[in-house]
Structure formats: structure tokens, C-alpha cells
Amino acid sequence: MATGSFQLSVADCTDVAQPSVCKYLRIVAKAIADLAPEFISFPAPEQEQGTMNEFFNIARMPGVIGGTDGCRVPIPNPGGQHPELYRRRKGWMSVNLMAACDASLKFTDLVVGWPGRARDSRVFTSSALCDRLGSGVHRGFLLGDSGSARRSYLLTPSLTQLGKGKEAQCIP
Known part of the structure; x- marks a missing residue:
């Protein structure tokens, strides 16, 4: 599509x-x-422990309740008053899609429709999932990439610590 x-x-x-x-x-x-x-539903607080166990069994990382990332989906020029908001710096038009998934790679949250120029961190921080995590209802945290905004409930790799033979460090 x-x-x-x-x-x-x-x-x-x-x-x-x-x-x-x-x-x-x-x-x-x-x-x-x-x-x-x-x-497509994010685990309720009473379901978190099962999700954390599944992630721990895969990667031995405690407290993980999901992973999140964004991607750009190419679209034709949408027209309208502000079509340039949909143009990526590489020249093509797109919408931004942000997804969260569980340890089985099942989608647990989707945010679709932001203009392609919007940064992943802005899409996440404006999402209902970010609001729920920030309210303290959930005990666990998400794993994100370096394009994500750092939060106490979103771990991202610290790229400044990377060098030959070094591993990424997650900074809350």
C-alpha cells in the first residue's frame, strides 16, 4: 500500500x-x-511482569516492557496548504509511523500520520503512550534508538560512548 x-x-x-x-x-x-x-494494545500494569520476563529471557535485560522506533512510509505529494512538511530531507514525501512492540514482535502501540519531517522524538513525546509511561502507571521501560528522546522510562544508547570494541550503554 x-x-x-x-x-x-x-x-x-x-x-x-x-x-x-x-x-x-x-x-x-x-x-x-x-x-x-x-x-494492538500495550500491556496493562498487571500484565507487565509477564512482558518483562519475556524480554529478560531473550536478552537478560530486566524491566523491559517494549521496544519502540519510528519509520517513514513513502506517500505521493499530499497537496494542501503545507505539503512540504511531508518532504524528508532526502527529497521524498512520507508520513512518520511510530510503533512499539513486545518481545514476540507483536505491535502494542502505533502512532500513524505525522508528517514525514517530524522527528521520532517529537512523535513519541506527543503520544498517549508517552503520557501513560510518564504518569508512573507502568513500572517498566521501553528500549528506543538514538533518535528517541531520553526519558526515565525510555532507554536509548549513548553513541558518545561507542568506539572500537565498546558496547552501547543505555542512559535513562
Whole structure:
């Protein structure tokens, strides 16, 4: 769905007209969006210990309740009053998608639709997940990359400590 030729490719492969693909794509996308809250949910505080155990079993890192990162999804020029907000510094248009996942790589939180120029840290700090973590309801923390804003509940690698033969250090 992220490419401009997706609908034409599906239409060609299924011998269906592109307008029909568009119509049914809209129906399927809406159905997925309607079902998302049922299947994409961050662990409640009473479920945290199980999630922490799963991460600990994988990496021996205590207290982790998820990992988060952002990515840019290419889009055609959206038009409107401020289309340049969607242009990345590399020249292409995109929306920013931020996701959190559990130890099984299952999505537990999604934030979609920010303009591509928005930094991952801004998307995260403006999210409902950041608000919940910041309120102290959750005991654990997330793992993020160096593009994430450092918080007491979001560990990020300290790139200044890296050198040959050294490991990344997480700084709360």
C-alpha cells in the first residue's frame, strides 16, 4: 500500500479494474482500523511482569516492557496548504509511523500520520503512550534508538560512548 503502483499491480494480478481495487482497499483498510484496538494494545500494569520476563529471557535485560522506533512510509505529494512538511530531507514525501512492540514482535502501540519531517522524538513525546509511561502507571521501560528522546522510562544508547570494541550503554 505504500507505493504509488500498488493498486495497479493488484488490479493487473487479479484481472480487476483499478477503481474496484481502490473501492475494496478502502473497505479492507477500514476493517483493519476498526479491529486494531482489539489486537494492538500495550500491556496493562498487571500484565507487565509477564512482558518483562519475556524480554529478560531473550536478552537478560530486566524491566523491559517494549521496544519502540519510528519509520517513514513513502506517500505521493499530499497537496494542501503545507505539503512540504511531508518532504524528508532526502527529497521524498512520507508520513512518520511510530510503533512499539513486545518481545514476540507483536505491535502494542502505533502512532500513524505525522508528517514525514517530524522527528521520532517529537512523535513519541506527543503520544498517549508517552503520557501513560510518564504518569508512573507502568513500572517498566521501553528500549528506543538514538533518535528517541531520553526519558526515565525510555532507554536509548549513548553513541558518545561507542568506539572500537565498546558496547552501547543505555542512559535513562
